[in-house]
Amino acid sequence: MADGMKKYILMHKNISVADIELDEATCAISAIGHVYSESHVPVGIPVKKGVINRAALNEWWKGRAIPASRAGIRNALEELNISTTQKLLEKCMGLSLSDQYWICPAGSGIEWSQVNFFEHSFSDDVGNILFGKGSSGDYISLMSPDNTSDGWLKKKWKIIDGKRCLIKGGSGATQQEPYNEVLASSIMKRLDIKHVKYSLLIEDDYPYSVCEDFITTQxxxxxxxxxxxxxxxxxxxxxxxxxxxxxxxxxxxxxxxxxxxxxxxxxxxxxxxxxxxxxxxxxxxxxxxxxxxxxxxxxxxxxxxxxxxxxxxxxxxxxxxxxxxxxxxxxxxxxxxxxxxxxxxxxxxxxxxxxxxxxxxxxxxxxxxxxxxxxxxxxxxxxxxxxxxxxxxxxxxxxxxxxxxxxxxxxxxxxx
Missing domain, CATH: 1.10.1070.20 (Phosphatidylinositol 3-kinase Catalytic Subunit; Chain A, Domain 5)
Structure with missing residues (x-):
């Protein structure tokens, strides 16, 4: 392994997709090795003659991280003592509640069934820090699907009554987005449009929208x-x-x-x-x-x-x-x-x-x-x-x- 490089296997649930190396400083994909399954390469990533387009895969990988535009992200990174959202992404092995892709440390023997967020609980630490609430103790767990949430509004995943739910805030002086989510949900119910149901949560006088994850382990x-x-x-x-x-x-x-x-x-x-x-x-x-x-x-x-x-x-x-x-x-x-x-x-x-x-x-x-x-x-x-x-x-x-x-x-x- 080259200096400053970490070896992983890009996984799709239990399927090995490709050997990859991450740059230790930037957590970008610096090299792609053997491709095990072309059909399981993330959608939209070109594969020519068995070779994955590294630039495209890197864009896909970076796209899994919290965007730099997220409200309050700079303060959150400081509290987490993490330099970039890309490094935060690596800390949770790229696991998400939107799909089944993740990175397995080479030689670790870790299996998807042992770590996925659909079947296992996860820390509230990152979500609470993203919401400006601070951590619950001295030790901060970075194993969280919040590391792979997109969008610019503050949000966090929480397990409510056994269900994975996304809590999302508003912005500006009107904090209107959560109300809009709930209204849109009601309009779609009235019009019989397939939709994700949103409900309203008021916490410390601020409105939040809450919805259940519509993606499953399958x-x-x-x-x-x-x-x-x-x-x-x-x-x-x-x-x-x-x-x-x-x-x-x-x-x-x-x-x-x-x-x-x-x-x-x-x-x-x-x-x-x-x-x-x-x-x-x-x-x-x-x-x-x-x-x-x-x-x-x-x-x-x-x-x-x-x-x-x-x-x-x-x-x-x-x-x-x-x-x-x-x-x-x-x-x-x-x-x-x-x-x-x-x-x-x-x-x-x-x-x-x-x-x-x-x-x-x-x-x-x-x-x-x-x-x-x-x-x-x-x-x-x-x-x-x-x-x-x-x-x-x-x-x-x-x-x-x-x-x-x-x-x-x-x-x-x-x-x-």
Whole structure:
């Protein structure tokens, strides 16, 4: 072994994938040795003539670490006496509650069944420190799935009634994201959209969202980003179509239908951050068979969460992802609204009002503005759906009836 290098085996549950070396100083993958199983190499990592692309595998590995943008991460690292989140990643052997990949120290004989976080308890130390609460004692255990949690909001995993649950905070003066998660969950329940259920937790007057892990010992979450790396995107093909093509190549069922529902939700709640790493698909970790689209999760960056009250509901431009940068354009990609019962949303604004009642961060003026804006989004979506279903629009100036293609879902989406 070269100086400053640590030898590991990249594992997928019980399957040996490849020998790797980590640089002791940076914890980056410095070398890849023998490849044991090409089929179990993480999705989207190129393998040519039995050789894994090291740069791509390194990006995947670094992507498992807590991002440097995480709120409070610098103070947490100081308290943990760890220089980078990459080193924190190594301390838990890369184990996650989102998939079954991990790194086994070479020659250790450690097995997945002995260490995985799905079947074993884990320390609250890292999570508590990330939440600014400090550790419970002199000894700090770094064996935690919190080391492999993504996103910029503070979050921690906790075992509640035997279930692995993610607790996630809010940001800024309004701390609105947890409320948004719960509201989005309620909207999806009303519309019969497959989703992760969120509940609200108030602790020390601060709101947090709580959801149960939807990944099990048998499954992997594969992000849309990694799935889209499996094929080269042609310049004339849109991101939306490229994702459909990649899913089709793997025989993943009902992806267009799941995207329809995701885009409808994101239109209603004005989601600004449905990036390619917070939606995707689920596969069987052992057979590698794709099961289908992941339930919708992570919808907190919505409803003008970081905007002043005066800007709520205005037509000022609000960001949109992942397929268009404008919600009015992205909703045009929806292929069918036949499944959508808008009557199910009756009273959703009052549900929001009740949800934020008593919040120290959302005052009555902001609550009124949010409820009014949410009603307006339902009305706007209703107009879009009615136009789509009739297939015609009235030209208000001329009174002419013209065929409508704007919401056919068949337009040529080539500007991405």
């Amino acid at each position: 499954t992997d979450l594969i992000s849309a980003w990694h799935l889209m790396q499996t094929m080269k995107k042609q310049n004339h093909v849109s991101i939306y179509q490229h994702y459909l093509d990649c899913c089709k190549a793997y025989g993943i069922p009902e992806i267009k239908e799941s995207l329809d529902r995701m885009m409808v939700l994101d239109y209603l709640i004005v989601n600004e951050d449905r990036h390619q790493n917070n939606f995707g698909v689920v596969r069987n970790a052992e057979t590698l068979e794709y099961i289908g689209a992941a339930p919708i999760f992570d919808s907190g960056t919505s409803l003008w969460f970081d905007k002043p009250t005066m800007m709520i509901g205005t037509r000022s431009k609000v960001g949109c992802k992942p397929f268009k940068n404008d919600h009015e354009e992205q909703i045009k990609l929806v292929s069918s609204f036949d499944w959508l019962d808008l009557n199910a949303l009756y009273g959703i604004d009052e549900e929001l009002r009740e949800l934020v009642r008593g919040s120290l961060f959302i005052d009555e003026n902001r609550c009124d503005a949010l409820c009014k804006a949410l009603r307006s989004r339902v009305d706007m979506l209703t107009d879009i759906v009615n136009t789509h279903r009739t297939g015609y629009v009235i030209d208000n100036c001329q009174g002419d009836v013209t065929e409508d293609v704007a919401y056919s879902g068949l337009e040529d989406d080539r500007d991405q």
